[in-house]
Amino acid sequence: MGKEIERKFLLPGYPETLIESNEIKLLSQKRIYQTYLAFSEDQEIRVRELVDNEGNSSFTHTFKAGHGMIREEIEYAISERIYRQLLGNTGLVPLEKIRTKVEQDGFIYEIDEYKQIELTVVEVEFDDEAAAQSFEAPSWFGRELGQEEEYRNKSLWIGLQTQKVRG
Numbered sequence: 204m205g206k207e208i209e210r211k212f213l214l215p216g217y218p219e220t221l222i223e224s225n226e227i228k229l230l231s232q233k234r235i236y237q238t239y240l241a242f243s244e245d246q247e248i249r250v251r252e253l254v255d256n257e258g259n260s261s262f263t264h265t266f267k268a269g270h271g272m273i274r275e276e277i278e279y280a281i282s283e284r285i286y287r288q289l290l291g292n293t294g295l296v297p298l299e300k301i302r303t304k305v306e307q308d309g310f311i312y313e314i315d316e317y318k319q320i321e322l323t324v325v326e327v328e329f330d331d332e333a334a335a336q337s338f339e340a341p342s343w344f345g346r347e348l349g350q351e352e353e354y355r356n357k358s359l360w361i362g363l364q365t366q367k368v369r370g
Contacts, residue, residue, distance in 0.1 A: 204272065207267070207276040207328065208335050213345035214323040217316055218305075221343060227307040232256055235315075236297035239360050240289060245269055247357050250289055251282070252297075262286040274336055297355060299362040314331065319363055324348065 221227045246268045250331040253261050264283070265278040281289075299318040304311060313326045325344060329335040342346070348354040 205276050205278075207212055207274045208272060208330070208332060209326050210272060210335055210338060210340075211324055211326045211348045212340055213348055214314065214325050214343070215345050217314065217323055218343050219305075222305065227305045227312070228232065230304040230306055230311070232301060232303045235300050235302050237300070237356060237360065238290060238293075238295050239357060240298045249357075250286055255332045264289075268349070272330060286287060293361070298356060298361045299305060310338075317359065320359065322354075322359075 216226060221235050222229050233256070234254040236254075237249055238251075240248055240250045241248045249262045249265050249267075251265070253263070256259075260283065262281045262283055262350075262355065263278055264281045265276065268275040293368070296319075300315045300317065303314040303316070305314060306312070310327060313328075315326070327335075327338060329338065344367055
């Protein structure tokens with residue numbers, strides 16, 4: 204099992220001005236459709252469709268365990284056929300976001316703009332816990348969201364399913 208070591212921060216908005224002025228370098232952008240197949244308090248299984256700017260799709264299946272900055276993660280590519288089979292006739296609403304990967308001062312940042320809710324966050328992944336602990340967030344980051352359950356993708360996705368039932 205691999206380890207994912209990351210910190211997550213709220214963004215007051217998409218840093219368009221910083222990208223346009225080349226203060227941060229735009230690396231890539233893709234649309235992500237994320238659906239949870241199973242979850243518990245500290246584990247989750249999800250699938251994703253990732254669509255690049257040319258409209259090409261790829262698909263992943265991921266298992267995660269744990270909470271906070273360090274989590275266990277197994278992620279691998281799956282075929283579109285398997286992705287469609289897993290979702291079948293579930294009627295589940297995927298969490299939709301645009302992920303923009305940028306680089307600044309040697310760090311890679313992943314900015315997620317959620318489409319169904321008004322929220323923009325940035326995540327930073329690290330090779331080890333010491334690097335994560337010593338990281339100083341740039342001034343354009345907002346507050347850290349590390350332990351806030353309401354900002355976890357799983358929680359956001361559950362909220363979408365609840366809205367669908369009420370709607």
